[in-house]
Amino acid sequence: MEPIIRLQDVQFEYLSFEGEEIAALNGVTLDIQKGEFVVIIGHNGSGKSTLAKHLNALLRPSSGVVWIKGMDTRDEDKLWEIRQTAGMVFQNPDNQLVATVVEEDVAFGPENLGLPPEEIQRRVAEALKAVGMQEYAQAAPHYLSGGQKQRVAIAGILAMKPEIIVLDEPTAMLDPVGRREVMETVKYLNKHEGITVVHITHYMEEAVDADRVIVMEQGKIVLQGTPQEVFSQVEVLKEIGLDVPQVTELAYRLRAEGLDVPLNVLKVEEMVDAICRL
Amino acid sequence: MIKDITIGQFFPGQSPIHKLDPRVKIILTFVFIVIIFFAKTYLGYALIFAYIALAMWLSEVPIRYILRGLKPLLFIIVLTFFINVFFTPGNKVLFQVWVLKFTQEGLRQGVFMALRLILLVIGTSLLTLTTSPISLTDGIERLLQPLQVVRFPAHELAMMMTIALRFIPTLLEETDKIMKAQMARGADFESGNLFQRAKALVPLLVPLFISAFRRADELAMAMESRCYRGGKNRTRMKVLKAARRDYLAVAVTLLLVVGILLDSYVL
Numbered sequence: 001m002e003p004i005i006r007l008q009d010v011q012f013e014y015l016s017f018e019g020e021e022i023a024a025l026n027g028v029t030l031d032i033q034k035g036e037f038v039v040i041i042g043h044n045g046s047g048k049s050t051l052a053k054h055l056n057a058l059l060r061p062s063s064g065v066v067w068i069k070g071m072d073t074r075d076e077d078k079l080w081e082i083r084q085t086a087g088m089v090f091q092n093p094d095n096q097l098v099a100t101v102v103e104e105d106v107a108f109g110p111e112n113l114g115l116p117p118e119e120i121q122r123r124v125a126e127a128l129k130a131v132g133m134q135e136y137a138q139a140a141p142h143y144l145s146g147g148q149k150q151r152v153a154i155a156g157i158l159a160m161k162p163e164i165i166v167l168d169e170p171t172a173m174l175d176p177v178g179r180r181e182v183m184e185t186v187k188y189l190n191k192h193e194g195i196t197v198v199h200i201t202h203y204m205e206e207a208v209d210a211d212r213v214i215v216m217e218q219g220k221i222v223l224q225g226t227p228q229e230v231f232s233q234v235e236v237l238k239e240i241g242l243d244v245p246q247v248t249e250l251a252y253r254l255r256a257e258g259l260d261v262p263l264n265v266l267k268v269e270e271m272v273d274a275i276c277r278l
Numbered sequence: 279m280i281k282d283i284t285i286g287q288f289f290p291g292q293s294p295i296h297k298l299d300p301r302v303k304i305i306l307t308f309v310f311i312v313i314i315f316f317a318k319t320y321l322g323y324a325l326i327f328a329y330i331a332l333a334m335w336l337s338e339v340p341i342r343y344i345l346r347g348l349k350p351l352l353f354i355i356v357l358t359f360f361i362n363v364f365f366t367p368g369n370k371v372l373f374q375v376w377v378l379k380f381t382q383e384g385l386r387q388g389v390f391m392a393l394r395l396i397l398l399v400i401g402t403s404l405l406t407l408t409t410s411p412i413s414l415t416d417g418i419e420r421l422l423q424p425l426q427v428v429r430f431p432a433h434e435l436a437m438m439m440t441i442a443l444r445f446i447p448t449l450l451e452e453t454d455k456i457m458k459a460q461m462a463r464g465a466d467f468e469s470g471n472l473f474q475r476a477k478a479l480v481p482l483l484v485p486l487f488i489s490a491f492r493r494a495d496e497l498a499m500a501m502e503s504r505c506y507r508g509g510k511n512r513t514r515m516k517v518l519k520a521a522r523r524d525y526l527a528v529a530v531t532l533l534l535v536v537g538i539l540l541d542s543y544v545l
Contacts, residue, residue, distance in 0.1 A: 104515070
């Protein structure tokens, strides 16, 4: 099957403040299948946010091609269709809500699509239900917690019926409770609504349940695979200055002490099993 | 808390006045303001008072909320009253203090002017008390829509108002935060003369402005990624439809207009 997201040797340069050309993406080739849950990790400046912005044509490659559901992002005529197909949730929950009432904000996207009012109302109700915010439909955004605001932002995207949701560090400004709320919502949408998720984060724990983890460094993909495959490469990850999930870290240290623990443990339960088997 | 500040003075409710179409409410408020200036007799003012009293009663907003708007204007109302009393030429002198003549015409004029101001304030407060900022913006947008033919940016104007309303609490909260951060580092916002205080605001305003621009940038990107492309081809979730109560309100107001005009010019 044709992958829903395809990147072919994507390069992206931008001019720095001093006028230097900086390569944010340096030859990224990537296929993402429909329904996949992909987590991209990497530290600041690794190019992961730039990559995200290429997925709904906020940025266009300097060279190479990005196809979203077969549409080339350089094609101006397809711009709005691409943005509807690949919805984007940003880091700061405050700076992406437009209206003073939750319901109105969720309606913003469908209103822009020019849908009839009844259809908008139906979609808004559905979207708010999907993220579990239906009882806040009439609330003002500034009375909500960070996690709730982020769920409203997700609902705003959902109401446009996207096939892909790109989340650019949506949990970075949230407390642990908010982070859990958002992650549960995202996983629910992926599992039950079949939406392809590209989740960008620097919390390794959020990558544990992904179908695929992609590690970026200096505008390139340096590692990719299942969470087990990626996180067992503890040395490689440490070398580029990334952490591994705590449990994996523990396994790594136990191994260093000579205990025979597999390195591909990611969750506490797996660790318990592994230790019991010793 | 700083974020509890309400903008305008909306008093949430479900009364018939709250439920009126905002377009109708805005237009009727304008009509009301204009008609106040056509009233010339005590009967005329009585009619207007009856009208606004009915609206106040129907709105279910406590009277003290409505009258609160008068407080800051009390001085101006009293001043207007006395200026009109003493400077209206007239013959029927009731009594005289030094050169100031207290005439019957002057008294009448003073009372009318004061009444006009009071009615003006009550009428407009009733509009803002019973209409949420968002439906007010909505109403304004739709009323201005015909002007789009002459390239008047009605949609853009309404969008700016919505965004401003959305970000006022956010920016207030941020101001609070920056202020505390600066105070923790020894900034002093409270003492000194006016000039020193204004100067103390600079380290507050600079970060606030920088952050506001950053927010604007991010918001623009978020709006674009949600397919925003201006007012073209845009539909709305809530369609304003004039209901029976709207026609009723228009009818009652028309009665008032006819009554005042008859009273002032025919009778």
